[in-house]
Amino acid sequence: MTAQVKFRDLTLGYDRHPAVHHLDGTIMRGALVAVVGPNGAGKSTLFKGIVGVLTPFSGKIDLCGLRTRDIAYLPQQADMDRSFPISVYDMVAMGLWRQAGMFAGIGRKERARIETAIAAVGLTGFEQRPIGTLSGGQMQRALFARLLLQDARLIVLDEPFNAIDAKTAADLVDLVGRWHAEQRTVLAALHDFDVVRANFPEALLLAREPVAWGAAADVLTPENLLRARRMCEAFDEEAGECRVDAA
Amino acid sequence: MIVDYLVAPFVEFEFMRRALVGVLALVVAGAPIGVFLMLRRMSLMGDAMAHAILPGAAVGFLVAGLNLFAMTAGGLIAGLVVALLAGLVARTTGLKEDASLAAFFLISLALGVTIVSIRGTNIDLLHFLFGNVLGLDDPTLMLAAAIATISLVALALIWRPLVLECVDPGFLRSVSRAGAPVHIAFLALVVLNLVGGFHALGTLLAVGVMMVPAVVARFWARDLTSMILTAIAAGFVAGYCGLLLSFYFGTPAGPAIILVAGVLYFGSIIFGRVGGLARNVFSRRHLEA
Numbered sequence: 263m264t265a266q267v268k269f270r271d272l273t274l275g276y277d278r279h280p281a282v283h284h285l286d287g288t289i290m291r292g293a294l295v296a297v298v299g300p301n302g303a304g305k306s307t308l309f310k311g312i313v314g315v316l317t318p319f320s321g322k323i324d325l326c327g328l329r330t331r332d333i334a335y336l337p338q339q340a341d342m343d344r345s346f347p348i349s350v351y352d353m354v355a356m357g358l359w360r361q362a363g364m365f366a367g368i369g370r371k372e373r374a375r376i377e378t379a380i381a382a383v384g385l386t387g388f389e390q391r392p393i394g395t396l397s398g399g400q401m402q403r404a405l406f407a408r409l410l411l412q413d414a415r416l417i418v419l420d421e422p423f424n425a426i427d428a429k430t431a432a433d434l435v436d437l438v439g440r441w442h443a444e445q446r447t448v449l450a451a452l453h454d455f456d457v458v459r460a461n462f463p464e465a466l467l468l469a470r471e472p473v474a475w476g477a478a479a480d481v482l483t484p485e486n487l488l489r490a491r492r493m494c495e496a497f498d499e500e501a502g503e504c505r506v507d508a509a
Numbered sequence: 510m511i512v513d514y515l516v517a518p519f520v521e522f523e524f525m526r527r528a529l530v531g532v533l534a535l536v537v538a539g540a541p542i543g544v545f546l547m548l549r550r551m552s553l554m555g556d557a558m559a560h561a562i563l564p565g566a567a568v569g570f571l572v573a574g575l576n577l578f579a580m581t582a583g584g585l586i587a588g589l590v591v592a593l594l595a596g597l598v599a600r601t602t603g604l605k606e607d608a609s610l611a612a613f614f615l616i617s618l619a620l621g622v623t624i625v626s627i628r629g630t631n632i633d634l635l636h637f638l639f640g641n642v643l644g645l646d647d648p649t650l651m652l653a654a655a656i657a658t659i660s661l662v663a664l665a666l667i668w669r670p671l672v673l674e675c676v677d678p679g680f681l682r683s684v685s686r687a688g689a690p691v692h693i694a695f696l697a698l699v700v701l702n703l704v705g706g707f708h709a710l711g712t713l714l715a716v717g718v719m720m721v722p723a724v725v726a727r728f729w730a731r732d733l734t735s736m737i738l739t740a741i742a743a744g745f746v747a748g749y750c751g752l753l754l755s756f757y758f759g760t761p762a763g764p765a766i767i768l769v770a771g772v773l774y775f776g777s778i779i780f781g782r783v784g785g786l787a788r789n790v791f792s793r794r795h796l797e798a
Binding site: 311313330333334335343347356359360363364365393 | 539548549569666667669670672673675676677678680683684685687730731732733736
């Protein structure tokens with residue numbers, strides 16, 4: 263087993279306030295990791311750090327040779343303009359950016375891949391619909407189709423199953439399982455512990471600092487979850503400087 | 510014959526032909542840019558930028574008089590500086606881009622009017638603000654044509670990342686570094702077209718041929734390509750009819766063009782196929798599925 267992502271004494275945050283505090287650890291290549299924790303635990307912040315949107319205050323994220331374009335990232339609230347007049351097909355096709363870039367054409371082979379991806383998320387027949395007409399669940403399906411086309415080594419999903427119905431969530435969880443079977447590394451922030459227990463071998467419980475990390479069943483204990491909740495409610499506007507580094 | 514009325518002014522008078530060619534050149538590049546501005550919710554940004562180019566053009570005027578090259582270069586520089594400064598302030602401070610731009614363009618406008626009045630007369634100021642579409646000389650026409658050509662080629666080059674930047678900027682950031690350069694290139698195109706339009710229509714109305722056709726197109730098209738083609742067509746109609754009206758009624762040509770576009774706009778609000786009032790409000794019965 264080789265490492266895919268290494269955190270070394272990683273601290274990330276906003277306005278000098280840490281949201282992820284002194285995180286150490288390694289995610290193995292091909293791992294399927296659920297990142298859990300209360301709101302404000304630093305899950306999204308950690309993901310932003312991994313994909314490079316946020317620069318660490320201190321410490322390091324080692325992607326073990328992955329470049330930004332090898333990572334597919336589904337943010338919690340895609341800052342998407344859903345009123346833009348573009349079809350589902352074209353939106354999904356953006357997933358081919360890594361091959362096609364700014365200029366390359368989309369040929370027959372690529373078109374077949376786009377159609378396969380749309381079929382895989384169950385949106386066949388919706389290709390020419392403007393994205394503005396999709397429901398929340400259909401939109402999430404379309405975004406997963408785009409992720410499929412990105413063909414990334416590392417896939418980072420920030421609360422991908424929020425506010426979608428059970429059937430859609432189950433379909434999308436199946437896709438995540440497929441990525442796992444293909445030896446891709448998948449990180450997903452989740453709130454539904456049943457989904458985590460049923461589908462994710464590994465879990466990281468975060469409350470700014472890591473509370474527990476390991477097999478999902480060992481991490482999601484009532485004691486750990488209670489501890490996480492208490493640790494999360496400690497934001498202090500007037501907090502002093504962290505002395506860990508100086509010690 | 511009614512056809513005579515529609516064609517004769519352009520056959521008989523060279524200044525009418527020049528005006529028509531100039532307006533068509535402005536529309537063919539301005540309308541697609543207007544569509545993108547509208548879709549990015551930057552419809553008013555074009556207006557702000559039009560004011561922002563004023564001090565640059567005015568400095569050009571101060572140095573070289575009504576010299577096409579000096580005023581164009583000055584306008585370009587001023588427009589780009591304001592766009593970049595506004596963006597920079599928005600990115601480095603807590604201020605939002607629209608607020609930042611508002612401050613910069615107002616300062617810019619005040620500066621521009623002051624500079625023009627140092628040397629010029631009220632007529633010069635009127636030329637600046639409203640242009641003179643019936644007095645286009647060869648160099649101005651060449652400039653408009655060159656700007657249209659450059660704009661269309663540039664739009665084709667940045668098309669894919671530009672669309673992506675509009676739809677899902679976060680995704681573009683995650684797959685490519687093209688976002689920021691493309692945004693700047695787009696702003697440069699906006700400024701370039703405003704400067705091009707400014708000689709013919711003045712700073713105030715140059716935005717008009719850019720935005721009003723785009724807004725009209727929103728009521729008729731559901732996808733981007735047909736929206737842009739509709740906008741260009743609407744711009745052509747407005748340009749042609751506006752010039753005719755101004756010829757027969759002796760009204761100023763620039764405003765006549767925008768007013769015709771305005772008529773198209775009001776028509777579209779009522780009869781538009783996409784979200785027009787007649788379809789949504791007046792037809793009470795909903796569809797089957």
